[in-house]
Every structure is written in structure tokens, then in C-alpha cells.
Amino acid sequence: MDGDDGLMLNFAASSSTKPQQQHKGKRSAPSQQPAASSSSSKRSKVESGSSAPIKKAPRPSNDGRQTHGPSSSASSSRAKPTTFISSLFSKVPQADTLQTDEDAEEERRARNKAKPTNAPGSDASTFSGLGLDPLLVAHLESKRMSIGSRPTGIQRAALPTLLQDDDSRDALVHAQTGSGKTLTYLLPIIQSLLPLCTETWIDRSVGTLAIILAPTRELARQIYEVAEKLCQLHLSLREQAEEDGDEASAARRTRWLVPGLLSGGSTKNHEKSRLRKGIPLLVATPGRLLDHLQNTSSFDVGKCRWLVLDEADRLLEMGFKETLEGILKAMDGRRRLACNTAMEAMQETMGSDARIAYEDVEDGTGVKWWAKPRKVVLCSATLDENVQTLAGTHLRRPQVLRGSGEMPDTAPATEQADPATSANGIDPGSSLYPRLAAPAQLRQNAVVVPPKLRLVTLIALLRSALSRNSSVVNADARRVIVFVSCTDSVEFLWHALGGVKMGEDDEAGGDDGDENSDNEEEKASKGKPKIAKECELFPSTPIYRLHGSLPQSDRIASLKGFSAGMGKKTKTPSSSSNDGAILLCTSVAARGLDLPSVGCVIQLDPPTEGGVDEYLHRIGRTARVGKEGESWIMFLPHEREARERLEGAMQQDDKAAAKSSSVISEVGADYILKRGFGGRGDEYESRATEVQLAFERWVLRTSTSSPTSAATLARKAFLSHIRAYATHPSNEKDLFHVRFLHLGHLAKSFALREAPEVIKSNARKEAAKGAAAAVAANRDRRVKPDKKERLEARAGKANGTAATDGKADGVDDDDEDADLPRTAIKADIPSRSSRGAKDNILEDVSRGSKNADAEARMYAKVRALGKQSKKGGMLGSYGADEFQIA
Numbered sequence: 093m094d095g096d097d098g099l100m101l102n103f104a105a106s107s108s109t110k111p112q113q114q115h116k117g118k119r120s121a122p123s124q125q126p127a128a129s130s131s132s133s134k135r136s137k138v139e140s141g142s143s144a145p146i147k148k149a150p151r152p153s154n155d156g157r158q159t160h161g162p163s164s165s166a167s168s169s170r171a172k173p174t175t176f177i178s179s180l181f182s183k184v185p186q187a188d189t190l191q192t193d194e195d196a197e198e199e200r201r202a203r204n205k206a207k208p209t210n211a212p213g214s215d216a217s218t219f220s221g222l223g224l225d226p227l228l229v230a231h232l233e234s235k236r237m238s239i240g241s242r243p244t245g246i247q248r249a250a251l252p253t254l255l256q257d258d259d260s261r262d263a264l265v266h267a268q269t270g271s272g273k274t275l276t277y278l279l280p281i282i283q284s285l286l287p288l289c290t291e292t293w294i295d296r297s298v299g300t301l302a303i304i305l306a307p308t309r310e311l312a313r314q315i316y317e318v319a320e321k322l323c324q325l326h327l328s329l330r331e332q333a334e335e336d337g338d339e340a341s342a343a344r345r346t347r348w349l350v351p352g353l354l355s356g357g358s359t360k361n362h363e364k365s366r367l368r369k370g371i372p373l374l375v376a377t378p379g380r381l382l383d384h385l386q387n388t389s390s391f392d393v394g395k396c397r398w399l400v401l402d403e404a405d406r407l408l409e410m411g412f413k414e415t416l417e418g419i420l421k422a423m424d425g426r427r428r429l430a431c432n433t434a435m436e437a438m439q440e441t442m443g444s445d446a447r448i449a450y451e452d453v454e455d456g457t458g459v460k461w462w463a464k465p466r467k468v469v470l471c472s473a474t475l476d477e478n479v480q481t482l483a484g485t486h487l488r489r490p491q492v493l494r495g496s497g498e499m500p501d502t503a504p505a506t507e508q509a510d511p512a513t514s515a516n517g518i519d520p521g522s523s524l525y526p527r528l529a530a531p532a533q534l535r536q537n538a539v540v541v542p543p544k545l546r547l548v549t550l551i552a553l554l555r556s557a558l559s560r561n562s563s564v565v566n567a568d569a570r571r572v573i574v575f576v577s578c579t580d581s582v583e584f585l586w587h588a589l590g591g592v593k594m595g596e597d598d599e600a601g602g603d604d605g606d607e608n609s610d611n612e613e614e615k616a617s618k619g620k621p622k623i624a625k626e627c628e629l630f631p632s633t634p635i636y637r638l639h640g641s642l643p644q645s646d647r648i649a650s651l652k653g654f655s656a657g658m659g660k661k662t663k664t665p666s667s668s669s670n671d672g673a674i675l676l677c678t679s680v681a682a683r684g685l686d687l688p689s690v691g692c693v694i695q696l697d698p699p700t701e702g703g704v705d706e707y708l709h710r711i712g713r714t715a716r717v718g719k720e721g722e723s724w725i726m727f728l729p730h731e732r733e734a735r736e737r738l739e740g741a742m743q744q745d746d747k748a749a750a751k752s753s754s755v756i757s758e759v760g761a762d763y764i765l766k767r768g769f770g771g772r773g774d775e776y777e778s779r780a781t782e783v784q785l786a787f788e789r790w791v792l793r794t795s796t797s798s799p800t801s802a803a804t805l806a807r808k809a810f811l812s813h814i815r816a817y818a819t820h821p822s823n824e825k826d827l828f829h830v831r832f833l834h835l836g837h838l839a840k841s842f843a844l845r846e847a848p849e850v851i852k853s854n855a856r857k858e859a860a861k862g863a864a865a866a867v868a869a870n871r872d873r874r875v876k877p878d879k880k881e882r883l884e885a886r887a888g889k890a891n892g893t894a895a896t897d898g899k900a901d902g903v904d905d906d907d908e909d910a911d912l913p914r915t916a917i918k919a920d921i922p923s924r925s926s927r928g929a930k931d932n933i934l935e936d937v938s939r940g941s942k943n944a945d946a947e948a949r950m951y952a953k954v955r956a957l958g959k960q961s962k963k964g965g966m967l968g969s970y971g972a973d974e975f976q977i978a
């Protein structure tokens with residue numbers, strides 16, 4: 093395949109008059125002909141904007157490790173003797189990692205034939221045939237919902253059960269990613285509440301009748317938006333009312349079923365006033381819900397009939413579990429209280445001796461709210477032993493509902509646990525939840541990449557995925573999601589892609605690069621922080637970012653921008669673009685997000701926690717409801733075996749279905765580079781080298797120590813990446829151990845030319861400066877700022893670039909509070925005696941991790957108390973207890 097497909101590389105258009113110098117590596121000279129002077133240079137011209145020819149790369153010395161500072165004389169005095177350029181291709185990936193283009197395409201074609209496993213069924217079943225109310229059926233078919241009439245596998249399997257008025261059993265909905273689980277639980281909830289619309293007394297003050305919990309703010313908002321759309325259904329079918337001769341009753345229906353959202357990031361007072369009015373259908377994140385249960389007296393959940401835990405396995409992970417138990421306890425308490433109050437009111441009229449059974453208690457409206465127990469539904473594509481434990485202790489005779497099309501030969505659509513095994517039918521010893529493989533039509537790939545090629549391989553992959561005539565994705569599905577392990581890596585990549593200039597002359601133009609251009613862009617957008625960047629390497633493609641340290645408004649705006657429909661105008665710089673888009677994110681985007689037109693998911697860093705389950709959720713952002721999609725995961729050479737492990741884990745429980753949908757094809761890095769950078773023969777090598785050098789120039793160009801300078805971002809990202817790497821669980825340490833990392837080569841993938849030791853000491857100096865600045869800022873804050881200053885400070889706070897400052901590490905452990913590490917970080921560090929430069933860095937990483945750990949415990953304590961006590965903007969940590977809150 094010719095790599096110059098659709099997307100043109102910004103290799104200097106005019107370079108035919110200015111031949112490029114070759115870049116030599118330690119052992120091999122990469123290419124015969126520089127890219128720009130090749131015959132393809134015409135095709136390689138810039139699609140948007142201009143690009144000057146790339147300055148010649150300095151020739152390395154014979155040993156391939158050339159001392160290399162900024163080239164301009166003005167900045168040469170600042171050059172570090174420890175910086176160097178090593179050739180990207182001095183150690184080309186070994187032949188045995190490579191797959192021929194033909195092999196790869198062959199495999200791809202074969203996978204293309206796989207029948208989708210999460211699509212609406214092609215049989216005769218319809219929503220109305222499953223027992224759905226005609227009002228809802230009509231609404232699903234309407235333009236507003238655009239769902240149609242055909243249910244997916246899980247909807248066929250679960251709706252008949254959930255729509256029944258059987259409250260004696262709870263349910264576990266277990267189905268592949270993108271198979272329509274949200275509607276599977278929302279439709280029965282709404283249908284069960286619809287009859288109340290005809291009551292004369294009904295209004296919002298009835299309180300909260302259904303609660304849906306989601307682990308992240310983004311997912312909670314998404315569910316809320318679906319619920320909001322569903323609740324806009326017509327409350328009467330005029331024809332139906334006329335037919336029934338019951339126009340009057342149709343007219344009497346009340347629109348009281350209003351959804352509401354409680355999630356971190358919005359003001360609690362505002363939420364309180366909405367709760368006072370009443371939110372019948374509530375979507376929430378766990379921390380915020382518990383907070384209101386403990387502190388908002390007007391929050392009426394005493395009559396709640398439904399509790400749904402979406403992404404239940406994630407909700408039960410460390411950090412959430414206690415919150416969840418607190419929620420269940422608080423809800424039970426409020427239910428009892430409401431029932432007792434109603435009972436006392438009844439006794440007042442019937443006489444205090446009257447004995448009233450729990451089921452017979454009515455409230456003032458005459459409804460026996462407490463006759464039926466609350467129905468609990470747990471839901472996920474991956475149900476694990478935590479879910480099993482919760483099901484075993486808190487759920488009543490739970491039924492496992494599974495999509496029939498997803499496991500054709502192995503499981504019936506509805507499973508019932510053997511009641512003999514335990515009190516509620518769940519046997520804690522056996523796995524009831526075989527792991528579901530990925531949707532069969534999702535083409536999974538892995539690429540083994542030497543550390544120093546990581547950055548350019550990512551660029552090549554993105555170029556392929558975004559190219560119009562790529563085989564990777566549909567022309568209308570050119571949105572790409574890139575997962576990395578930490579917030580600092582997201583920040584680095586986002587700024588680097590936005591700042592990199594191909595064909596620039598100046599190797600070290602001073603300290604004014606990205607920072608100033610950022611500021612200018614911000615000025616142009618009237619002080620509003622930018623949410624999207626554009627990169628010369630992917631013309632007309634806005635690049636967004638999402639991680640837990642971003643201000644909530646930016647998180648929402650980024651997702652909106654990324655999701656904006658094809659051709660729809662957005663307020664981003666690329667509003668006119670009908671092209672693809674890139675979302676750089678941490679695992680915060682792995683769960684549940686239903687983003688349109690995502691054709692490709694790239695995991696630059698394999699998940700550090702959650703293993704195969706996290707992998708499945710991440711790749712599940714593509715190939716949704718029967719659509720095609722492709723995923724890529726990058727492994728370092730020493731991690732290579734992880735591919736087979738992932739495959740094995742996906743297949744172990746789900747042999748029949750897994751054969752087709754658990755294969756991860758291994759592709760060599762040079763195949764990707766060739767496809768992404770194009771050119772003849774080895775030309776892709778020199779093109780990749782030019783791209784790498786452009787990133788390195790970007791870092792050199794902005795070598796100030798301000799928090800937004802490129803060098804600072806790159807160093808922070810490098811160190812945070814190592815920290816995140818150290819959090820791989822112990823059962824993965826044989827493949828993912830920090831000791832196996834070649835730190836010098838890894839630094840290259842963060843566009844750093846500094847030696848790891850220098851990166852560390854520079855980062856330390858920057859951190860010290862940052863701390864001093866923070867102290868000074870705190871001191872200034874004691875003097876009450878005038879209004880203008882306050883506004884400026886608020887604008888500054890909204891700037892996402894500063895969002896990661898002060899975080900103990902860059903690991904994004906997003907939950908509803910966005911920034912709390914869920915697991916203790918356990919870097920294995922060698923003893924002092926055998927310490928080298930690398931060990932020093934690893935020890936530093938460990939120390940940072942311990943701080944993060946302490947911080948996590950402090951936040952956990954704060955959360956457990958349900959309150960946050962802040963002093964001067966900082967959480968308090970004083971008193972007798974380790975983190976006693978005043």
C-alpha cells in the first residue's frame with residue numbers, strides 16, 4: 093500500500109531544491125533518499141497551511157551518539173552536554189516481528205467477513221413483540237431517538253424479563269460492549285413508571301423512584317442524556333386514545349417523569365435545589381450520591397423502586413466499594429424511615445393499636461410503595477468476582493441475562509443460578525460470568541514497537557486511520573481514540589501534536605514556541621481555553637483530550653467537540669471540517685462512552701490495571717451496534733507475550749464465540765510505518781526520522797521551565813509514564829516491570845534528547861520552582877483579590893494546561909472525583925547498594941508513588957466522612973488520626 097494515501101505528509105514541498113541530509117544511526121544508514129527529494133514529493137505537499145523545508149538534521153558522530161544542543165548560537169550556551177541524537181532505525185525491529193503486507197491484508201479481509209455480534213437482530217423480533225409499551229415503541233422509531241424497531245441480542249434476552257412486574261428477583265445484565273445495555277435497563281424503568289402519569293396527584297415531589305449509578309461523570313452525563321430523550325416520549329397516542337374512546341384520560345396524563353444528574357463537577361447547592369423539587373429518575377456518580385444521601389435532608393429516596401449499577405464491576409473496584417455499601421445502607425435507612433412515617437400517619441387515622449403489615453403501608457396518595465422491594469440491576473460487559481460477591485450478599489435471587497447472539501453455542505439467554513448453591517442462588521466459588529469476547533466484527537491488532545519508535549509509530553497509525561482511502565475504517569468513521577496511561581502523557585501528546593512544525597529551519601528558536609502560540613490562540617478566542625488543537629501531520633483533524641485532571645467544562649466541551657456530527661459546525665478551530673477527529677485520553681474514556689463514528693481505537697500504552705477487562709472496554713469504543721471497527725495495541729519488545737495472554741484470557745471462558753472474536757493479529761512496526769509514511773523502499777524511515785526530529789525540535793524550542801513549556805511537559809510525561817508503568821499488578825510484572833524499560837530509548841518517545849538522569853534533575857528543579865511559585869501564590873491569595881483578579885484567576889483555573897500541576901503523579905485514576913488513585917502504587921525498586929542512574933530514577937518514581945498513595949488515602953478518608961474540609965484551597969490533613977478532618 094502506498095502510504096501517501098489521502099493524507100499528505102508535510103514533508104517540505106520545496107525540498108526538491110534543498111535536499112535533505114540523511115540521518116545516520118549507530119549501525120545503519122536508514123534510507124537512500126530523503127523523503128522530500130523523492131519522486132513522491134509532489135504528492136507529499138501540505139494539504140493545509142504552509143510548511144517550510146525541514147532543516148538538515150545534524151550528522152551524528154561515528155558512535156552515533158552525538159552531543160547535540162540547540163543549534164542556534166544564541167541558545168548554544170544553554171545546550172546540555174548530555175543531550176544526544178540517536179538514530180531511530182539503528183536497531184530495526186527484528187525480522188521475526190514483521191508481518192508482510194499481504195499477510196496482514198489477508199487476515200484483515202478474513203476478519204471483515206465476521207458477522208456482527210452486537211447488532212440489532214435480523215430476525216422477526218421487534219420491540220413491540222417483546223412487550224414494550226406502544227408509546228415507547230413509537231418513540232424509539234421516531235426521528236428523535238432513531239433506534240428503529242429491532243432489538244439487539246441483549247434486548248431480546250433481557251427485556252421480557254425486566255418488563256415483567258416480578259420484583260422478587262434482581263438481575264445481572266451481561267453483554268458485549270456497544271450492544272445497547274443502556275436501553276435494556278432504561279426502557280423497563282420508564283415503562284414501569286408510565287402508569288403513574290395518569291394519576292391526578294403525581295408530580296415531581298413524589299421523590300426519586302429510580303437511581304442509575306455510573307463510575308465516571310462522562311458516562312453519567314451520557315446516560316442522563318439518553319434518559320432525557322426517552323422521557324420526551326409522547327404521553328398519548330392520539331389514535332389509540334380515540335380508538336379507546338378515552339381522549340379524556342389521554343389528556344390527563346402528567347409529564348412528571350423528569351431525569352436529573354448528580355455528578356462531581358457541578359455546584360452542590362444547585363443540585364440541592366433540584367433535589368428539593370424532586371428528581372424522579374436520577375443518574376449519579378457514587379461519591380456525589382452518597383454525599384447528598386448523607387447531607388441533603390430534602391433528598392427523598394424513600395420510595396425508590398429501581399437501582400441500576402452500570403459498569404458494576406468498575407463500581408465495585410477499590411475506592412468505590414465502601415461508597416456503594418454506604419449508598420445501599422443509606423437508601424435502606426431512608427426507605428425504612430419513609431415507611432415508618434407513612435405507617436404512623438395511617439395509625440393516626442386507624443388508631444395507634446392498628447397492626448399494619450409492611451406491604452400494606454400506604455402513603456397519603458394511597459399507593460403501597462413498600463409492598464414491592466427495590467429492584468437492583470447490575471450491568472456490564474465484564475462481570476467479575478466483585479460483582480459475584482455483591483450479588484451473593486445484596487441481591488435477591490439474581491438472574492443472569494445475557495445476549496443470545498453473543499455466545500451462540502454456550503449459554504442460554506437467561507441463566508438462573510442454582511438456588512441450592514447459596515441463600516440467594518449465587519455460588520461464590522464458581523464463575524457465573526464467563527468473559528465475553530469482543531464484538532466479532534472488531535478487528536484487533538497488536539504491534540510490537542521498540543521504545544524509541546513509539547511516537548512515530550503512533551503518528552503513522554493515526555495517519556493510516558485518518559486517511560480517506562484507508563482499509564482501516566469506513567470513510568464516515570474516521571474518529572480515532574488514543575489511550576495512554578497517565579494524564580501527563582495526554583497533556584504532552586496534545587501539546588506536542590499541536591506545536592510540532594514540519595519543515596522548520598530553526599532547531600532552537602528560543603523559549604517562545606508553544607507557550608506563546610497557545611497564548612495567542614487563547615487571546616484570539618477571547619480568553620477561552622482551547623479545547624482542540626490541530627496538527628500539520630493530520631490536516632483538518634481536530635485533536636481533543638480527556639482526562640480526570642481537566643476542568644469539568646473542558647471535559648464536556650472536548651467530548652462534545654469530538655462527537656460533533658459529520659459536517660456539523662462546532663466552535664472548535666476545525667468547525668468547518670468534515671474530516672475525522674482524534675481523542676487523546678486516559679482510561680477515563682474506557683467505560684461506557686458511546687461516541688459516534690469511532691472507527692479505530694489505539695492503545696499506545698496497554699492498560700496498567702484492569703487487564704483484559706480494561707482492554708475489552710477500551711476497544712469496545714469502536715465496532716458498536718454492528719458497525720465495523722479496528723483496534724491497535726502497542727507492546728514493547730519485552731512485553732510481546734502479552735498479546736497471547738490477552739487472546740488466551742478472552743478465549744478461556746468463551747471458546748465457541750471467542751475463536752472468531754478474540755484473535756489479535758500481530759503486525760510489525762515497519763509495516764505500520766510504511767503504511768503511515770509511505771514512499772518507496774526504505775523512504776519511510778527517513779520520513780519517520782524527520783517527524784521524530786520535528787517533535788524533538790519542538791521540545792528544544794520551548795525549553796523554559798514554565799509549566800506549559802514543551803520540555804517541562806515532556807519531562808513530566810516521561811516520569812509519570814514510568815510511574816504508571818510501575819503500577820502494573822504483580823501478576824503482570826514478569827512482562828511489565830520498570831526494570832525492563834530502556835529509559836534512554838523511552839525518553840525518545842517523549843521527544844526528549846536528554847539522558848534520563850538529566851531529565852530527572854531538570855524535572856526536580858522545575859518541581860521546586862513550581863512549589864515556590866505555589867507558596868507565593870498562596871501568600872498572595874491571603875490578600876483578598878479584587879473582582880478583576882478573581883475573574884482572571886478563574887480564567888486561569890479553567891486553563892487545562894495547568895490542570896495536572898500539583899498532582900502527585902500523572903496516573904489518571906478517574907472516578908467521579910476525577911483524580912483519586914484507586915490502587916496503591918507498588919514500584920519494585922532495587923536496594924541502595926546496587927544503585928545506578930536508572931535505579932535513582934526508579935527510586936524517585938517510587939517516592940512519588942508513595943506520596944500519591946498517601947494522598948489517595950487522605951482523599952479516601954475525606955470521602956468516607958462525606959465532606960471535604962478545605963483550608964486555603966487545600967484539603968486539610970491534621971489531627972490525631974492520620975488524616976483527621978477538622
Ligand SMILES: Nc1ncnc2c1ncn2[C@@H]1O[C@H](COP(=O)(O)OP(=O)(O)OP(=O)(O)O)[C@@H](O)[C@H]1O
Nearest residue numbers: 212242243244269270271272273274473684686717
Ligand atoms: N436496538 C437498537 N437498534 C439500534 N441501535 C441501538 C439499539 N439499542 C441501542 N442502540 C444504540 O447502540 C449504541 C450503544 O448502546 P449502549 O451505549 O447502550 O451500549 P452498551 O452495551 O452499554 O455499551 P458499553 O458496554 O460500551 O457501555 C447507542 O448509540 C444506542 O443508541
